[in-house]
Amino acid sequence: MKAIVHAEQEGLTGLLLQDIDAPSIQSNMVKVKLKTAGMNRRDIAVTLRHKTDQPPLVLGSDGAGIIEEMGEQVQGFAKGDEVIINPGLGWKHTSDAPPEGFEILGLPDNGTFGEYISVPADNIVSKPDHLSWEEAGVLPLAALTAYRVLFTRGKIKPEDTVMLPGIGSGVLTFALKFAKAVGARVIVTSRHEEKLEKAKDLGADIAIPTNSDWNEELKNEKVDLLIESVGRATFDQSLSIIRKGGTIVTFGATTEDEVTINIRKFFYGQFNLLGSTMGSADEFADMLSFVEQYNIKPELDRMFSLSQYKEAFEYLKETKNFGKIGFSIG
Structure with a gap:
């Protein structure tokens, strides 16, 4: 073969x-x-x-x-x-x-x-x-990863605002579709205007440049759940934009793996930082049922x-x- x-x-x-x-x-x-x-x-x-x-x-x-x-x-x-x-x-x-x-x-x-x-x-x-x-x-891999990130680890709720920095990957496009399917509000970022426009076509509520001032662009938003997959290039901004008591779930790093956290800012903010990767056979079956229920492709x-x-x-x-x-x- x-x-x-x-x-x-x-x-x-x-x-x-x-x-x-x-x-x-x-x-x-x-x-x-x-x-x-x-x-x-x-x-x-x-x-x-x-x-x-x-x-x-x-x-x-x-x-x-x-x-x-x-x-x-x-x-x-x-x-x-x-x-x-x-x-x-x-x-x-x-x-x-x-x-x-x-x-x-x-x-x-x-x-x-x-x-x-x-x-x-x-x-x-x-x-x-x-x-x-x-x-x-x-x-399989990307959809399963997105499912575990949002549902098992992030425990997404319909009233949540979810942020997806660096939209464009397979996992994040699934995360966008999954989050919208359950009624969540979704914010995306990208360095590319074309990808921002495509994300809006898929239902993203807000799309901003990755290199913009997120706090200024989103001053009227409260981000409940942020899916971090970029790494050092965006992690500090991610930590600054999440609401107090909010959750960051990370599953990858397309830029450098090592990040620096202001630990005082972190514990005063009562943030949740979770890791995730792939998922179980049970979650794979649940993910397939979900994509069939909502006709997601x-x-x-x-x-x-x-x-x-x-x-x-x-x-x-x-x-x-x-x-x-x-x-x-x-």
Whole structure:
């Protein structure tokens, strides 16, 4: 089969499109012929985390396709079923944090950027009927992350005002759609006017430049819940704009990881600072029910062929996307 593999060199220069052996299955696994696969910023990070002395690795965490083969212990599915893949391995029930041994497809196990993948049967679910193959393939990781951030960790309420600095990523476009679905007010920021306009088209109530004075722009607003994924570049502003007693949930850092907090300001403000990442299989099922209930679809930016992998990775690295991008495979 053809697959996008990382090997030989660190970083994006180690990416190759190769012919490799199709995966086999064990008794509790299914083999899926992939139709589409979604990209995440994690895929870029994996090209640095995967070492050149390790075996070649098929990248990718998100995917959707058709069951081609099943192990003898698998029940509840049949050959030919249309499924999407939950990329979280070893996290079944919702908990305060992932259990020991939790992993994500695409490192250390081979991922979805190929024509076939074999995964535990516990990690497949039926494809929602309202999603196209392209939409289903890019849904899992980002939608699950956004769901846990807003509902499990942030405990969003319909009357909340939610702020999403740096709108444009897959997770934040899902967070915007999820928050609006439950009736929350949403504020977004971006460095790009085009992304601000697109966010308003999706229902954002206020859209301001990231490099503006947030306190001046939002002097009549009270931000209850802020989803922080930028890092050092915005964290101090995030802490200054959240209402006293409000909550910041962080799930990533597209700029530098380390931030400085004025601890006196923090405890006098009675702020809540929470971390989040991915989610459990229970939350994955809840997220799918939610997107079906509200007929929510991913904000799909564009799809690439496997042979366009260099262009796709550069597109994602330069954050040109508004919403999700991915690969059309079969």
